[in-house]
Amino acid sequence: MVKGGNVGLAALSEDTGSVLVSLGWSSPTGEGDADVSVLLLDADGKVRSDADFYFYNNPVAADGSVQLLGKAPTENGDEDRITFDLTAIPAQVDRIVVAASRDPGTWFGDLADVRLTLSDGAGTGLLRFCVEDAGTVGALLFGEFYRRAGDWKFRAIGQGYESGLAGLATDFGVDVDEADEAEAEADAADVVEGAVAAVAVAAAAVVVAVEETPPPVHEPATPAPAAEVEADVPARAARPRTAKKKVTLPKVTRKSLAENESWRSARLFPVSALKSDRERESRATSVLLSVMAQVPEFGRRLTAAFGAPAGRMETFTEVALPNGESPRRPDGVLRVERAGKLWTALVETKTNGNPLKQDQVQAYADIAGRRGYEAVVTLSNDVALEGSPLVEVKTDGRRKHKVALWHLSWAEVAHQAQMLIRHEGVGNASHAWLLQELLHYLQHDNSGCHGFQNMGPAWVPVRNAIDDETLCQGDPRAVEVVESWERLVRQVCLRLGGELGQKVLPVRRSGRGTDPRVRRAALADRLCEAGKLDTELRIEGTPGILALSADLRTGKLRTSFEIAAPEQGYPLTGAKRLVRQLAEAPADLHVETLVADGTGGPRGTLERLRPEPADLLPRDGERPTGFRLSLFRGMGNTRGTAESGFIRSVDDAVDRFHAQVIVHLDARSPRGRAAQGQPMGQPQGQPVGRLVG
Numbered sequence: 001m002v003k004g005g006n007v008g009l010a011a012l013s014e015d016t017g018s019v020l021v022s023l024g025w026s027s028p029t030g031e032g033d034a035d036v037s038v039l040l041l042d043a044d045g046k047v048r049s050d051a052d053f054y055f056y057n058n059p060v061a062a063d064g065s066v067q068l069l070g071k072a073p074t075e076n077g078d079e080d081r082i083t084f085d086l087t088a089i090p091a092q093v094d095r096i097v098v099a100a101s102r103d104p105g106t107w108f109g110d111l112a113d114v115r116l117t118l119s120d121g122a123g124t125g126l127l128r129f130c131v132e133d134a135g136t137v138g139a140l141l142f143g144e145f146y147r148r149a150g151d152w153k154f155r156a157i158g159q160g161y162e163s164g165l166a167g168l169a170t171d172f173g174v175d176v177d178e179a180d181e182a183e184a185e186a187d188a189a190d191v192v193e194g195a196v197a198a199v200a201v202a203a204a205a206v207v208v209a210v211e212e213t214p215p216p217v218h219e220p221a222t223p224a225p226a227a228e229v230e231a232d233v234p235a236r237a238a239r240p241r242t243a244k245k246k247v248t249l250p251k252v253t254r255k256s257l258a259e260n261e262s263w264r265s266a267r268l269f270p271v272s273a274l275k276s277d278r279e280r281e282s283r284a285t286s287v288l289l290s291v292m293a294q295v296p297e298f299g300r301r302l303t304a305a306f307g308a309p310a311g312r313m314e315t316f317t318e319v320a321l322p323n324g325e326s327p328r329r330p331d332g333v334l335r336v337e338r339a340g341k342l343w344t345a346l347v348e349t350k351t352n353g354n355p356l357k358q359d360q361v362q363a364y365a366d367i368a369g370r371r372g373y374e375a376v377v378t379l380s381n382d383v384a385l386e387g388s389p390l391v392e393v394k395t396d397g398r399r400k401h402k403v404a405l406w407h408l409s410w411a412e413v414a415h416q417a418q419m420l421i422r423h424e425g426v427g428n429a430s431h432a433w434l435l436q437e438l439l440h441y442l443q444h445d446n447s448g449c450h451g452f453q454n455m456g457p458a459w460v461p462v463r464n465a466i467d468d469e470t471l472c473q474g475d476p477r478a479v480e481v482v483e484s485w486e487r488l489v490r491q492v493c494l495r496l497g498g499e500l501g502q503k504v505l506p507v508r509r510s511g512r513g514t515d516p517r518v519r520r521a522a523l524a525d526r527l528c529e530a531g532k533l534d535t536e537l538r539i540e541g542t543p544g545i546l547a548l549s550a551d552l553r554t555g556k557l558r559t560s561f562e563i564a565a566p567e568q569g570y571p572l573t574g575a576k577r578l579v580r581q582l583a584e585a586p587a588d589l590h591v592e593t594l595v596a597d598g599t600g601g602p603r604g605t606l607e608r609l610r611p612e613p614a615d616l617l618p619r620d621g622e623r624p625t626g627f628r629l630s631l632f633r634g635m636g637n638t639r640g641t642a643e644s645g646f647i648r649s650v651d652d653a654v655d656r657f658h659a660q661v662i663v664h665l666d667a668r669s670p671r672g673r674a675a676q677g678q679p680m681g682q683p684q685g686q687p688v689g690r691l692v693g
Contacts, residue, residue, distance in 0.1 A: 001129040002156065003131075005156050008151055010151050013122075017341070020081060022117045022118075023116055025108075032111045035101055035165075036099070036100045038066055038068070038082060039096070040052040040090075041172060053174045055068070063339070064309065065084065065090075066084060068082055086145070086152050087339060095147075096144060100140055101164050102139070102164065109134045137162055138161060139164045140158070141159050271444045277351065284351050285347065287438060288379070290315065291438045292315060293315045295426060295434055295435060298417060298435060299313050300313075306406045307374075307404065308345070308375075315334055323367055328363055328367055332347035333345070333347060344373040345376065345377045346373060347378075348377070349378075350380040351410075355380070356391050358393075361393055361405070362391075365395070365403050369395075375403060375405070375406055376403060376405050377406045378390070378391070378408070379409075380410070381410055381449070381451055381453055383490050385487060387515070387517050388520075393405055409494075411495065414442045421435040421436055424501075452484075452647070454640055454641075459484065460639060462481045463552055463637075467553070471528045473524075475528065479521060482524045483520060488650060490506070502539060504540070506536065507537065507538055534547070535548050542561075546658070547560045556632050557634070557650065559631050559654060559656075561657070562627070562628050564626045565627065575616040578591075578627060585606055585664055587606055588606070588632075589630070590604070590605055590606075590632070591606055591609055591616065592627065594625050595618060604616075631653070631661065636648060636649040
């Protein structure tokens, strides 16, 4: 769509009672972010009360008509998703405004690929609207739904407010206070035994709220008066909240009461009796689905990506569905009810590295289509890649009802559980304990739910061919290895991001194209030529990009990190400061000085440079532009996750470099081109990469 354009939803799809709106953007620095908001407006263009303003601390409408699903990493950066049940929107609401706002002092013009996409209830994309040249606006109106002759239409707006969220909210009649106030905290705490013993829980689920104070800058020329709030609704309760008290697990648990270390705590989900793959699959399915139903935050986190509505969830196992003479028995069924409508997905589970079977998934897709179900969800140790589905499913074009096929890896399930219980918090301590038990189960070796754990059958032949120098460009085995490498990298990001509570995303260089198959073919050619697998990761909150290279010819893994040298002051002062920051780093850390012409400067191990930091400075007096820090280690030979396996060696290399090097670097130090996602020697202002999920 173009700015100002409008279209009727009924003309786009027959399934627009429930729609999914995605707001996305990317940032050249990897640090751009924004918060979405939704406003329900009456015929006068104002909210009926502050309760019609939905944002990060008021994400769900009581009637289920609006649900903010939160952020998710995508190929192009970040994406915020919102579901609307248009059939449940109150009759008094004439328009629904979809907007987003940035922190004070930051603008939408600093972001790239600012866009809105709209999908129907089956997940089919209906339209896309790209906002060009947003400029210096802190809040942006992406678009709006509005009623015409009993039907819903959508209009692309693409206009904003310099005054940010305050201007947006005030213009539509939201009451925004000018003072910071805090409500009283709960007067009681519930201390939970075991893993959550130290978590304080508000006795009556009372939240701590702080009134939002927007910056008083550049208000609209004619600000509209605030809408009146209904007399029976207290004004304090209706105003936007900016913080909620949530339960997270304590970093330090109580000392165990076990008599000796051989005693093991009783677990809600035991794994000792699991002996066969069938037992592992049925146990894993039941454990996961039960926790999803009992912990709404967790269940919603997983199903939101499938386009499922927000509502009451029930899960089932041991289900028999008619299918000719022999009924089919999917591993599980997900059902969500909202506004009297049911959303249903069949679940097919694999554990212990077993692959999904095409005939099974095809059969479930056919059954779902005949019964009017919305989706088939597959779970396995494998990681799905863009443009490379794990199973190919044929669809019957004669059927109007469409069935979506979605995939979850066990690594992603564990990541979402860890993010909630360790970093973001859940509604109460019981939910935190359930998630902790689930996470313990998933991470146990006997559960079969560990993540991607096999580089595939092409791994050993490709390594042998590289050693023999017989691997030629165009060899399909090289593409298989590149796909396995990409799956491993995505899993490393999920695991490390869950542990740190930070976004960890691969970086895609824009020069390599956007078509995933073309990109993988180019990486396969590099593997044939140089015998190397490379990737780059951005870890949120760090001053640069972590580069990882696996040299299959030498059997070495290299982890490296580039940081910018200070632009002011004496170069020797900057070199000494870097050496002091790395006081706890390994002695075998390689430090290389980078200069503007890209030729490379002095280098040496940290052990040699500690007594003489001046050895880092170029002899010709040229000013360093930055430093490259590198660690080397041998890589595993086998394709699995054993101690001698390649996958484990990659995990260990990334963990060691982050824990022993990156954490000691000052993220607040002056950032040069490397800190902004550009390699040393790259002209400033030239975009070179984008983040992907």
